[in-house]
Amino acid sequence: MKIRYFDHAATTPVRPEVIRAMVPFFENEFGNPSSLYTIGRSSRRAIDDSRDKIAKAINCNRKEIYFTSCGSESDNLIIKGIMLANKQRGKHMITSKIEHPAVLNSCKWLEKNGFDVTYLNVDNTGKISMKELKESIKDDTILISIMYANNEIGTIQQIGEIGKIANENKIIFHTDAVQAVGNVEIDVKAQNIDALSMSGHKIYAPKGVGAAYIKSGIKFEKLIEGGHQEQGQRAGTENVASIVGMGRAINLISNEFNEYNKHLRILRDFYISEIEKKIDIAKLNGDRFDRLPGNANFSFKGIDAEQLLLNLDSYGICTSAGSACTAGSAEPSHVLLSIGLKEEYIQGALRVSFGRNNTIEDVKFLIDKIKLFIEKYKE
Ligand code: PLP
Numbered sequence: 001m002k003i004r005y006f007d008h009a010a011t012t013p014v015r016p017e018v019i020r021a022m023v024p025f026f027e028n029e030f031g032n033p034s035s036l037y038t039i040g041r042s043s044r045r046a047i048d049d050s051r052d053k054i055a056k057a058i059n060c061n062r063k064e065i066y067f068t069s070c071g072s073e074s075d076n077l078i079i080k081g082i083m084l085a086n087k088q089r090g091k092h093m094i095t096s097k098i099e100h101p102a103v104l105n106s107c108k109w110l111e112k113n114g115f116d117v118t119y120l121n122v123d124n125t126g127k128i129s130m131k132e133l134k135e136s137i138k139d140d141t142i143l144i145s146i147m148y149a150n151n152e153i154g155t156i157q158q159i160g161e162i163g164k165i166a167n168e169n170k171i172i173f174h175t176d177a178v179q180a181v182g183n184v185e186i187d188v189k190a191q192n193i194d195a196l197s198m199s200g201h202k203i204y205a206p207k208g209v210g211a212a213y214i215k216s217g218i219k220f221e222k223l224i225e226g227g228h229q230e231q232g233q234r235a236g237t238e239n240v241a242s243i244v245g246m247g248r249a250i251n252l253i254s255n256e257f258n259e260y261n262k263h264l265r266i267l268r269d270f271y272i273s274e275i276e277k278k279i280d281i282a283k284l285n286g287d288r289f290d291r292l293p294g295n296a297n298f299s300f301k302g303i304d305a306e307q308l309l310l311n312l313d314s315y316g317i318c319t320s321a322g323s324a325c326t327a328g329s330a331e332p333s334h335v336l337l338s339i340g341l342k343e344e345y346i347q348g349a350l351r352v353s354f355g356r357n358n359t360i361e362d363v364k365f366l367i368d369k370i371k372l373f374i375e376k377y378k379e
Contacts (some may be wrong), residue, residue, distance in 0.1 A: 008353040030047070046064065068212055091142070299336075
């Protein structure tokens, strides 16, 4: 059966070009990057080359990029690391109610350890209010952490505005850009972003590699003790092949940015307009305009989205009911609750996230199968 994959927000397939770039680092160039002989030095060079590519993609200095094992680790490192290292200056931070669990649970950990966290509300499209943000700032606020784009509903926050407010108040600004990197243009200097998290497996690189950008001069505690890797701030022998893969992936996606973005928008807009035309119980979740180019999240009122997902799976179609991180959990999505959805809309929420290999024909197939299921369900 042909697999039609519409869950790129959960993970992406690794591109053949990325695999090809990685293979030598499993075979002949397997040296430890800390070793002084030739194959060790060539691993070190490959890591630094990847660091350059990532730095270029977000407009920072290569020394400001630290490789990690995933987006979750980057969030933990930045949030816990910055708060711990700056606790003599203050113990307060601000985040939002719709962050990924990697951020929310890092905040809970901080609260258990004597820190103070404000969780901002979002409106019915998933955006925070600049007024509430400004009002939440205290004398001892060290950090603002607001995600660039939401993984469930795709809403993009006003990052430039938030960066400006943080900068004016001398507060460090972190953004979890795991869903945004590759999908929106990011310039950490122009947007006053001081720290940013990203992950390889959302941009056609492998799982198990991520990166944290932390602006020079910002103090942060390391979370993993050990050797001197990553400027002494993240110990552990580097995952050379995956780091190389992530660099190659970001380079490819940056070079093809306009074309890729256009492709995703065409598929997304076609899907949204067809669903709205054909299915009267469908309600679009998230912001209609400020949303990720590949994200469409609809609530089908009164439908059990998990049953719909399993029905689609029987045709080889992959989608998501809730986010991948909360799928399988009995708890209703904290994101959908925060945008004020009622139970019957939360239960019926299906996220579709498009990628480079999807075609309009695939999307038509998907729409037909959703329509068929809903007609039968209504009967
Ligand atoms: N932050 C956001 C917004 C995400 O969507 C995800 C993963 O889905 C993560 C963090 C965690 O990234 P990783 O799976 O690399 O740990």
